[in-house]
Each structure stands twice: as C-alpha cells, then as structure tokens.
Amino acid sequence: MTDTATQIPFVDYLVLDDGEPHLIAHECTGCGARYFDRRNACAGCFGTDFTTAEIATNGEVRSFTIVTFAAPGVDVPFVASVVDCGGTSVRGNIINCPPDPEHVTLGMPVRLATYVVGTDDHGVEAVNYGFEPA
Amino acid sequence: MSRSDDIWILGIHMTKFGKHFDKDVVDLGSEAIMGALADAGVTMADIGILAAGNLMGRGGIAQQLQKQVGQTGIPAYNVSNACATGATALRTAIMAVKAGEVDMGLAVGVEKLAGVGLLGGGGTAKSDGNEWEPSGRYGAVGPVDGRIGTEAMPGVFAQVGMEYGHKYGGTSFELFAKISEKNHSHSTLNPLAAYSKAMSLEQIMGDIMIAYPNTRPMCSANCDGAAAAVVTNGEKLKTLSLEQQRRAIKVTASVLTTDPYEEACQVLPNVNTLTRNAAKQAYEQAGVGPSDLDLVELHDCFATAELVHYDNLMLCEEGGAVDFFESGAPWRTGSMPVNVSGGLQSKGHPISATGIANIWEVAQHVRGECGDRQIDDAKIGLAHVIGLGSACGIHILEKSAV
Numbered sequence: 001m002t003d004t005a006t007q008i009p010f011v012d013y014l015v016l017d018d019g020e021p022h023l024i025a026h027e028c029t030g031c032g033a034r035y036f037d038r039r040n041a042c043a044g045c046f047g048t049d050f051t052t053a054e055i056a057t058n059g060e061v062r063s064f065t066i067v068t069f070a071a072p073g074v075d076v077p078f079v080a081s082v083v084d085c086g087g088t089s090v091r092g093n094i095i096n097c098p099p100d101p102e103h104v105t106l107g108m109p110v111r112l113a114t115y116v117v118g119t120d121d122h123g124v125e126a127v128n129y130g131f132e133p134a
Numbered sequence: 135m136s137r138s139d140d141i142w143i144l145g146i147h148m149t150k151f152g153k154h155f156d157k158d159v160v161d162l163g164s165e166a167i168m169g170a171l172a173d174a175g176v177t178m179a180d181i182g183i184l185a186a187g188n189l190m191g192r193g194g195i196a197q198q199l200q201k202q203v204g205q206t207g208i209p210a211y212n213v214s215n216a217c218a219t220g221a222t223a224l225r226t227a228i229m230a231v232k233a234g235e236v237d238m239g240l241a242v243g244v245e246k247l248a249g250v251g252l253l254g255g256g257g258t259a260k261s262d263g264n265e266w267e268p269s270g271r272y273g274a275v276g277p278v279d280g281r282i283g284t285e286a287m288p289g290v291f292a293q294v295g296m297e298y299g300h301k302y303g304g305t306s307f308e309l310f311a312k313i314s315e316k317n318h319s320h321s322t323l324n325p326l327a328a329y330s331k332a333m334s335l336e337q338i339m340g341d342i343m344i345a346y347p348n349t350r351p352m353c354s355a356n357c358d359g360a361a362a363a364v365v366t367n368g369e370k371l372k373t374l375s376l377e378q379q380r381r382a383i384k385v386t387a388s389v390l391t392t393d394p395y396e397e398a399c400q401v402l403p404n405v406n407t408l409t410r411n412a413a414k415q416a417y418e419q420a421g422v423g424p425s426d427l428d429l430v431e432l433h434d435c436f437a438t439a440e441l442v443h444y445d446n447l448m449l450c451e452e453g454g455a456v457d458f459f460e461s462g463a464p465w466r467t468g469s470m471p472v473n474v475s476g477g478l479q480s481k482g483h484p485i486s487a488t489g490i491a492n493i494w495e496v497a498q499h500v501r502g503e504c505g506d507r508q509i510d511d512a513k514i515g516l517a518h519v520i521g522l523g524s525a526c527g528i529h530i531l532e533k534s535a536v
Contacts (some may be wrong), residue, residue, distance in 0.1 A: 066346035070279070
C-alpha cells in the first residue's frame with residue numbers, strides 16, 4: 001500500500017474524486033461543442049479556448065448494439081451504446097443488465113455507474129464507467 | 135456534342151471477387167488495369183496519370199503495378215481513404231483530367247482480404263505492465279474497445295442502423311435481415327460475386343450473431359479483388375473511334391465529401407450528413423434527381439447501413455427508409471433497384487476495390503452489357519461508397535448519347 005490514491009479512472013474524463021462519479025468534457029468557449037479527447041482545436045469553429053463541462057449522469061439510450069464477436073482480447077458479449085446525457089452524446093457500455101434485446105431497448109433511461117476493471121501491483125484499482133438501467 | 139470538361143469512363147474492369155490464393159495484390163491489380171485498358175481500347179502509353187489504392191499492403195501499390203503493366207514515367211498517386219479508397223483514386227484521376235493536365239487517367243483499387251477476419255477495433259494489447267499508466271488522447275489505462283463501446287465495424291454500423299430506428303421507428307432485427315435477403319437474392323445473377331447463393335430470412339436470422347442486429351451474412355464479405363477504370367475528357371473522346379464513343383459512359387457527377395462537425399459525430403461516426411451532402415452536390419452536378427435514377431449501388435457494408443442510405447441518398451422521403459424498403463422498391467424488380475450486384479454482403483468488399491467495382495456495376499448496366507442481371511433500359515445510375523472516418527464518394531453515370 002502507498003499513500004497515493006488507491007483508485008485511478010480508466011479514462012481521464014471520468015472524475016472519481018469530486019463528489020459522485022461523473023464525466024467531464026472539454027467545452028469550446030466559442031461554440032459550446034463538447035469533446036472527451038485531448039484537443040488541439042475545435043472541429044466546429046476552430047477555436048482553441050476550452051472550459052471543463054460536467055456531463056449529466058442520467059441519460060437515454062440513443063443507439064446500441066450487442067457485440068457477440070469481437071477482436072482478440074475483448075470480452076463478449078457486451079452492449080455498446082450511445083447515450084444522450086442531457087444533450088451531450090456519450091459512448092459507453094450498458095452494464096448491470098442482461099445483454100439481450102429484451103432488456104436493452106432504444107430510448108431506455110439509464111444512469112452512470114462505475115466498476116473496477118482490475119488492480120495493479122501497487123493495489124491501485126482502475127475504475128471504468130458504464131450506464132445501467134435507471 | 136461533348137464539352138471539353140465533360141468526363142467519360144472509356145474503359146472499366148472488375149476482377150472476380152472471392153478467394154484468389156494463387157494471385158497477389160500485384161496480380162489482381164494488373165489484371166484490373168489490363169482489363170480496363172483493353173476495354174478502353176488504349177494502352178499505358180495513352181495514360182497521363184495513375185491513381186492507385188491498396189490499404190492492407192506494404193505501400194507504393196501504384197509503382198508496384200507500373201513495374202508489371204508499364205513504367206511510362208507518369209505521375210502516380212498512392213491514395214488511402216478507408217473504404218472510399220477506390221472512389222478516391224478515381225476522383226484523383228478525374229480531377230487531373232478535369233484540370234487539363236492530362237487527357238487520360240487511370241484509377242485502380244485492389245485488396246487481398248480473404249480470411250483477415252474482423253476489421254477495426256482491438257488495437258493495442260492490454261498492457262502487461264504492473265502499473266496503470268494513462269496514455270493516448272483519452273488518458274486511458276487500457277484498451278477502450280469493448281470497455282467503452284465498440285470500435286469494430288459490425289457494431290459501429292449496427293448502431294448506425296439502430297440510431298435510425300430510434301429516430302424514426304419501424305426498424306427490427308427482421309427488417310434488417312430482409313435487406314440482406316434482398317442482396318443475397320440479387321447476387322445469384324452475378325458470376326463475379328464472392329458469394330452467389332440465395333439465403334432465406336430464416337437462414338440469415340439464424341446465422342451467427344456478430345453484433346446485434348447484424349448476423350454474419352448481414353456483414354460485408356472479406357474477399358480478394360480489384361477494379362480499374364480509364365477516364366478521359368470529351369475533347370479527347372471525339373478523336374477516338376465510334377465504337378469507343380458508343381461504349382464510353384458519361385460521368386455526370388463526381389463528388390467526394392468528409393463528415394462535417396456536428397454534435398455526437400466524434401462519439402459515433404455520422405455516415406449520414408456527409409452522404410446527404412455528397413448526394414445533393416451530385417444531383418446538382420448531374421442535373422438529375424433521385425427519381426431519374428434507374429439503379430443505385432450503395433455502400434451496404436452491413437445490412438444496418440443500407441437502410442440509412444436509402445434516406446441519405448434521398449431515394450425516399452426523410453425518415454421513410456423503412457416504408458421504402460417494405461414497398462419492395464429496392465428489389466431488382468422494384469421502382470428503384472438497389473445493389474443488384476448483390477452488394478458488399480454477397481459480392482464482397484475488397485476494401486480498396488469497392489469504390490471502383492460499384493461504378494463498374496453501374497457502367498455495365500448503362501452500357502446494356504450486364505447479361506442476366508441487366509436492368510432493362512438503364513440510362514442513369516448512381517454509385518455510393520463510404521469510408522469510415524469518414525469519406526463519401528458519389529458518382530453518377532449516364533449512357534452515351536452516341
């Protein structure tokens with residue numbers, strides 16, 4: 001054990017240490033476009049000034065697929081989806097729900113949920129997000 | 135009479151798609167080039183520019199091909215634009231002719247894909263290091279494919295179709311399977327298709343699920359193949375034989391677009407807006423509308439993709455793709471035949487060849503040389519291709535007036 005954090009977010013846009021887990025985005029101050037990746041400029045208006053925006057943790061399934069055949073090293077089945085979180089589209093898996101079309105439906109309300117992906121030699125847990133039925 | 139800036143396909147050729155164990159990419163590409171030159175009635179000595187595409191090889195395909203079919207010292211462009219690579223090669227040759235730098239150009243696309251399996255996704259292997267270390271543009275401590283959505287093509291395009299269903303309603307597993315049933319049925323008339331067996335709805339729905347709602351036969355078939363085309367301008371065409379003029383196909387529109395920024399486009403690739411933009415430009419260039427088309431070859435890389443492109447190409451009213459399909463319109467006996475070649479699901483999808491092979495199909499119909507699967511009296515046709523990332527190529531072809 002060390003004195004440092006015992007958890008690390010799976011991606012840098014997942015915030016674990018500031019209240020309830022939530023996602024953040026780079027928001028263009030010029031046009032409001034939101035991005036989850038590291039930015040060089042805005043693809044919409046070419047601006048270079050960004051602020052941090054908190055993404056709503058509740059949303060609605062805008063699209064999904066149930067992947068049953070994937071590249072080596074990817075566990076199947078899993079439900080990949082695009083969730084509309086208060087007007088911002090987010091990519092994420094549907095978790096804590098059977099992966100079949102009877103349980104996962106278009107328009108289904110969901111909320112952000114987290115789970116531990118694994119633990120490294122220092123005891124640090126990598127925590128990922130997904131969306132579960134709300 | 136032809137205007138000097140008119141663009142014509144003088145010759146075009148597509149190899150048999152399928153498994154070519156005894157041929158490499160240079161063999162297949164050479165076969166396509168020599169076939170297109172013979173079809174055009176010209177030789178490499180007449181060609182002023184070569185544009186060539188091959189994604190899975192070691193690079194420099196244009197020069198590798200020149201070393202087999204003719205090293206004439208002309209400029210060669212090696213192009214790469216995902217599944218739109220073939221269309222991009224053709225567009226490159228057309229731009230050079232249109233700019234007046236050359237009066238004849240050659241484009242070729244070739245791929246060896248049989249047996250490569252799933253495309254996209256996977257990526258870097260899970261680190262076997264002992265400490266989480268954020269890397270990449272998402273600061274991820276491991277591969278995101280499978281953990282934050284999917285990056286493999288079947289799932290990406292499944293979501294494209296499901297999104298359409300969410301927006302407009304009416305989609306189902308069965309509906310998407312029926313689209314595949316149509317294309318597999320069409321393929322029975324295509325001797326160059328990789329797979330030319332009809333499949334029942336039950337067979338399609340009962341096959342291995344890859345990414346719901348796409349089962350295996352609803353996915354494009356990885357295979358080997360090549361296609362090539364010779365293009366020229368109206369002035370040059372006038373100097374050629376009557377037979378060459380009679381068989382030349384007019385390219386009334388040649389358009390390439392990329393995806394413009396809009397909300398969500400970097401979360402799930404948006405294949406809709408760039409197709410709609412390309413279609414609008416193409417119809418305007420050609421001076422025709424969707425109702426003037428006698429056939430369409432569109433990029434059915436997955437059954438779920440074909441549906442959205444009925445709408446994007448404006449073959450139906452906005453939101454009306456399900457009704458359009460249910461009406462029977464896109465069957466070869468319908469009012470707007472779509473993918474009478476069998477489409478990518480049965481003809482096959484040797485990536486770089488696809489964007490020229492779909493033009494070959496339309497060209498053969500407007501020439502009236504398509505044999506058993508000829509669409510009667512076809513005069514105008516459209517060929518569409520999408521490369522994820524994204525690029526969209528649309529060409530509209532018209533029968534020669536000579």
